[in-house]
Amino acid sequence: MQYEEAKDEFIQTWGNLATQWGINRTMAQIHALLLLSPEALSTDDVMEELQISRGNANMNIRALIDWALVQKVYVKGDRKEFFIAIKDSFTVARRIAKERQRREVSPVVAMFDELSKVEGSGAKEQELRKVTLDMLQMTKQINDILSKFGDSEPSWWKKKLISLIS
Amino acid sequence: MQYEEAKDEFIQTWGNLATQWGINRTMAQIHALLLLSPEALSTDDVMEELQISRGNANMNIRALIDWALVQKVYVKGDRKEFFIAIKDSFTVARRIAKERQRREVSPVVAMFDELSKVEGSGAKEQELRKVTLDMLQMTKQINDILSKFGDSEPSWWKKKLISLIS
DNA sequence: TTAAACTTTCAAAATATTTTGAAAGTTAGA
DNA sequence: TCTAACTTTCAAAATATTTTGAAAGTTTAA
Numbered sequence: 083m084q085y086e087e088a089k090d091e092f093i094q095t096w097g098n099l100a101t102q103w104g105i106n107r108t109m110a111q112i113h114a115l116l117l118l119s120p121e122a123l124s125t126d127d128v129m130e131e132l133q134i135s136r137g138n139a140n141m142n143i144r145a146l147i148d149w150a151l152v153q154k155v156y157v158k159g160d161r162k163e164f165f166i167a168i169k170d171s172f173t174v175a176r177r178i179a180k181e182r183q184r185r186e187v188s189p190v191v192a193m194f195d196e197l198s199k200v201e202g203s204g205a206k207e208q209e210l211r212k213v214t215l216d217m218l219q220m221t222k223q224i225n226d227i228l229s230k231f232g233d234s235e236p237s238w239w240k241k242k243l244i245s246l247i248s
Numbered sequence: 249m250q251y252e253e254a255k256d257e258f259i260q261t262w263g264n265l266a267t268q269w270g271i272n273r274t275m276a277q278i279h280a281l282l283l284l285s286p287e288a289l290s291t292d293d294v295m296e297e298l299q300i301s302r303g304n305a306n307m308n309i310r311a312l313i314d315w316a317l318v319q320k321v322y323v324k325g326d327r328k329e330f331f332i333a334i335k336d337s338f339t340v341a342r343r344i345a346k347e348r349q350r351r352e353v354s355p356v357v358a359m360f361d362e363l364s365k366v367e368g369s370g371a372k373e374q375e376l377r378k379v380t381l382d383m384l385q386m387t388k389q390i391n392d393i394l395s396k397f398g399d400s401e402p403s404w405w406k407k408k409l410i411s412l413i414s
Numbered sequence: 415t416t417a418a419a420c421t422t423t424c425a426a427a428a429t430a431t432t433t434t435g436a437a438a439g440t441t442a443g444a
Numbered sequence: 445t446c447t448a449a450c451t452t453t454c455a456a457a458a459t460a461t462t463t464t465g466a467a468a469g470t471t472t473a474a
Binding site (some may be wrong): 083084085088089091092095096099101102103104117118119120169170171172174175182185186189190193196197199200201202204205206207209210212213214216217219220221223224226227230242243244246247 | 249250251254255257258261265267268269270283284285286335336337338340341348351352355356359362363365366367368370371372373375376378379380382383385386387389390392393396408409410412413
């Protein structure tokens with residue numbers, strides 16, 4: 083496999099997968115592009131490489147910075163902003179886990195917590211309490227784990243992962 | 249909080265969150281409805297409750313069965329099919345983990361495995377190999393864990409979760 | 415200040431996804 | 445077999461999301 087082909091496949095595949103897990107295609111493609119690039123890239127570089135508009139590039143670079151997956155870099159003698167991706171895979175995974183925990187899991191825990199307090203003695207109410215209490219217990223645990231992972235050092239996480247597999 | 253209010257909130261919230269993680273709103277709403285329902289519901293019940301078309305209801309019930317989150321039930325003296333949701337929270341989480349591992353993580357592992365074999369000695373090629381090898385190592389581990397979880401008994405998983413938190 | 419160089423915004427357009435519903439397909443029992 | 449009861453399909457319509465690009469906003473250096 084040649085370099086250009088590999089690069090394209092990475093950008094395409096990463097982009098497609100991202101849409102399946104609720105992140106937009108362009109954001110993931112920019113991430114892939116920056117992950118592969120040995121040097122920092124400017125907004126114009128990104129626009130050029132991915133053939134996208136300035137607004138789109140800007141918006142999604144900001145989102146990546148928001149997720150702490152990409153950082154701004156200042157190049158001396160240049161007024162442009164340049165961007166680099168965090169390349170350590172565990173740091174990337176940690177930040178994705180943290181963001182998703184915050185956006186997706188926390189609200190679920192809050193919801194189950196609230197719903198499990200519904201009153202009434204009918205079959206419907208009892209069923210609702212039973213199901214939501216059970217879900218609450220599990221989502222809390224998942225939430226705790228994701229929080230821990232999100233805040234942990236890569237080395238701690240690596241050990242934990244290995245201990246789970248073996 | 250009253251029952252109807254709680255039920256609506258669950259259906260709405262579950263539906264909204266689902267769209268963030270790549271599952272369609274209706275599929276999640278049907279799942280929520282079935283989770284709360286003490287009895288099995290028919291396609292017509294689902295259409296009625298959620299005010300959706302027959303095609304939509306049918307399609308998403310099939311998807312839920314495909315994910316092994318919902319089962320068909322036959323009620324004697326009735327030709328209709330009825331449906332119930334799996335209600336044990338760990339079984340639900342296990343099945344979701346399994347499906348997502350299969351659909352989302354496995355292809356990533358395969359991609360990194362392929363890309364890390366790219367040849368060439370330039371800076372770009374070296375960077376690509378370095379990044380993809382690192383990502384491969386991590387995604388393989390995540391893939392292994394999700395596979396284990398997906399295949400495990402709820403009790404095994406519960407123990408593992410607790411050991412991670414403490 | 416000023417103006418060039420750059421970044422951000424956002425309404426409209428393009429694209430992608432989901433939903434509808436009628437028609438086609440299937441099945442069970444008379 | 446036939447037909448009523450039910451399920452599935454799928455092209456078109458509706459809806460939601462993403463992208464564009466020009467205009468507005470900001471910053472830097474002279």
